[in-house]
Amino acid sequence: xxxxxxxxxxxxxxxxxxxxxxxxxxxxxxxxxxxxxxxxxxxxxxxxxxxxxxxxxxxxxxxxxxxxxxxxxxxxxxxxxxxxxxxxxxxxxxxxxxxxxxxxxxxxxxxxxxxxxxxxxxxxxxxxxxxxxxxxxxxxxxxxxxxxxxxxxxxxxxxxxxxxxxxxxxxxxxxxxxxxxxxxxxxxxxxxxxxxxxxxxxxxxxxxxxxxxxxxxxxxxxxxxxxxxxxxxxxxxxxxxxxxxxxxxxxxxxxxxxxxxxx
Numbered sequence: 001x002x003x004x005x006x007x008x009x010x011x012x013x014x015x016x017x018x019x020x021x022x023x024x025x026x027x028x029x030x031x032x033x034x035x036x037x038x039x040x041x042x043x044x045x046x047x048x049x050x051x052x053x054x055x056x057x058x059x060x061x062x063x064x065x066x067x068x069x070x071x072x073x074x075x076x077x078x079x080x081x082x083x084x085x086x087x088x089x090x091x092x093x094x095x096x097x098x099x100x101x102x103x104x105x106x107x108x109x110x111x112x113x114x115x116x117x118x119x120x121x122x123x124x125x126x127x128x129x130x131x132x133x134x135x136x137x138x139x140x141x142x143x144x145x146x147x148x149x150x151x152x153x154x155x156x157x158x159x160x161x162x163x164x165x166x167x168x169x170x171x172x173x174x175x176x177x178x179x180x181x182x183x184x185x186x187x188x189x190x191x192x193x194x195x196x197x198x199x200x201x202x203x204x205x206x207x208x209x210x211x212x213x214x215x216x217x218x219x220x221x222x223x224x225x226x227x228x229x230x231x232x233x234x235x236x237x238x239x240x241x242x243x244x245x246x247x248x249x250x251x252x253x254x255x256x257x258x259x260x261x262x263x
Contacts, residue, residue: 001054001152002111003045005078006101006132007038009062009069010122034069037117039076041179043186044147045115046077052152054112055079059104061089061097067202074197075189082108086206091219094123098131100217103210105136112152114176118143129178139171145182 009032034042045056058073060066061084070081084104092100105114114136116129126142133140145166146159156173159166161180189197207217214220239256243249257263 001049001052001113002108003048003054003056003113003115004105004108004111005038005041005045005056005058005073005115006105006128007042007058007060007069007073007117008035008120008122008128009033009060009066010035010120032065032069034072035117035120035122037119037121037179037181039117039186040181040183041115041117042073042076042078043184044179045113046187047184048113048147048150049077049079052150054152057082057108057111059101059108060084061092061100061104070202071197071200072189074200075193076186077193081200081202083202083204084206084210085204088207088212088214088218091222092217093222093224094125094127094131095223096217096221098128099135099221100207100210100212101128102132102135103212104205105132107205107210112173113150113156114138114174116176116178118178118180126178129176133176136176139175140178141169141171141175142178144177144179147177147183 012031012033042056042058049056056078057080058070058078059082060070062069064085066083066085067081070083074081082104084100089100105111114132116132118129119126120128129142130140141158141160143161144158145161147156148159148168149157152173154173155170156175156177157168157170158177160169161182207214241249241252241256243252254263
C-alpha cells in the first residue's frame with residue numbers, strides 16, 4: 001500500500017514577508033515550519049502504514065529549503081521524500097500548485113491514498129487538496145476526523161466533520177482525503193527516526209521531470225493575482241466600561257446597545 005502525503009512548508013507567522021513587486025510570499029531565506037494541519041496528515045499516513053503495511057511518501061513543492069520540512073516528516077515516521085523545486089514554480093497560486101502536485105503524484109504512481117491537511121495557515125483557502133483530486137479525477141472527502149475502515153485497493157470509510165457533527169462517507173480507492181486536527185495526535189520523533197532522516201535521500205524533480213508545461217505553473221499558470229496589499233488603519237474611539245460587578249457591566253453594556261438601537 002502506498003500513501004502519499006502532500007505537505008507545505010509555511011513561514012513562521014512572525015516572519016511573513018511579501019515581495020512588493022509580485023505581491024507573493026517570500027519563502028527563500030525565511031524561517032519556516034511544516035504547515036500545522038499537515039502534521040496530522042503525516043501522522044495518519046504513518047498510522048495507516050503501521051496497520052496495513054506499505055510506504056508513506058511525502059510530497060511538497062517549494063525552494064530548496066523545503067528539504068528541511070521533508071526531513072522533519074521522515075522524523076515523524078514517513079519513508080520517502082519528493083521535492084518539486086524549480087524557479088518555474090515560483091508564484092504559483094492554488095490552481096497552479098494543485099496542478100504541479102498532481103503531476104508529481106502521477107510520477108510517483110501506484111498510490112492508494114493521498115492525504116492533505118485541511119488548509120495551509122498562510123493562505124487558509126483549503127483549495128489545494130480538492131484541486132489535486134480534480135486534476136487526478138479522484139474521489140475527494142474533506143474535513144476527515146476519523147478513518148473508520150480501509151480495504152486496500154477497494155474502499156475507505158470515514159467520518160467527515162460538519163457544523164453539526166459528522167457524516168459517515170465511503171469512497172472507492174484511490175481517493176484524496178483532507179484531514180482536521182481532531183483525527184489524531186502527532187507523535188514525537190525518536191532518536192532512530194532522527195538518525196534515519198539525516199541520511200535519507202531526497203528525490204528532487206523539476207518542472208520538466210514531471211511534464212508540467214510553463215503555461216500551467218508559476219505566475220504564468222496562475223489565473224488569480226494579488227493587486228494590492230495594505231495594512232488596515234487602526235480603529236479609533238471605543239469605550240472601556242467600568243463597574244464593581246459583572247451585573248453593573250452588563251447593565252452598562254445594555255444601555256449603550258440600546259442607545260445605538262442595536263437592542
